[in-house]
């Protein structure tokens with residue numbers, strides 16, 4: 001963890017100092033070494049949040065794009081007694097989880113259900129094959145009427161299978177811990193895979209990392225996703241995803257959805 005409590009204040013790890021865990025209140029010790037980034041650790045290898053993963057430089061960079069009081073935000077479910085630390089929770093209640101390691105599908109679903117208003121930010125640089133596959137798959141994306149919005153017939157050709165049926169947006173970051181790439185390098189953008197499908201196609205939104213950070217900070221991201229998920233044609237879109245298995249040509253003749261002023265609108269294909 002980046003933060004622990006000392007005399008009631010949240011502080012970062014300082015060599016030789018002991019403090020209290022923000023979740024369980026037990027003693028944590030500062031780990032300040034050369035291999036891992038400075039952090040607080042429970043004694044032994046135990047951690048009170050089973051969802052916690054060891055942090056990397058990549059995590060810290062993302063966390064630090066948000067204000068310190070939003071980072072490592074403890075959330076309690078009074079009904080079940082569950083406690084978890086969200087990587088970031090904004091003033092608008094948006095939880096961001098920065099995921100570097102592999103995660104079991106069941107745990108992914110549990111976290112989505114616990115945090116509800118959330119987005120995953122996935123480190124697409126962890127596996128060497130992921131970025132080349134993405135670049136290859138990206139050549140088949142179709143533009144929509146809105147800049148940066150694409151329809152993707154075969155998202156499995158672009159993204160790891162684990163994330164394809166997520167119930168919340170998944171934002172892929174292929175830059176890893178590299179310094180910012182040259183202008184024009186596609187890794188300066190992040191790629192947001194939306195939940196659900198439009199017809200049979202996935203929706204991917206491309207924006208720069210800075211744009212994402214800005215709209216996550218100022219609350220526009222929540223409005224934006226809400227608009228997409230709860231737009232007037234959402235239920236129709238859901239129905240379209242039911243498996244009737246028409247041929248590809250038949251599917252191409254079906255109506256499509258285009259974005260107009262941030263809303264999905266049904267249009268007949270010509």
Ligand SMILES: [Zn+2]
Pocket residue numbers: 021022023024025026042047048049
């Ligand atoms: Zn603890």
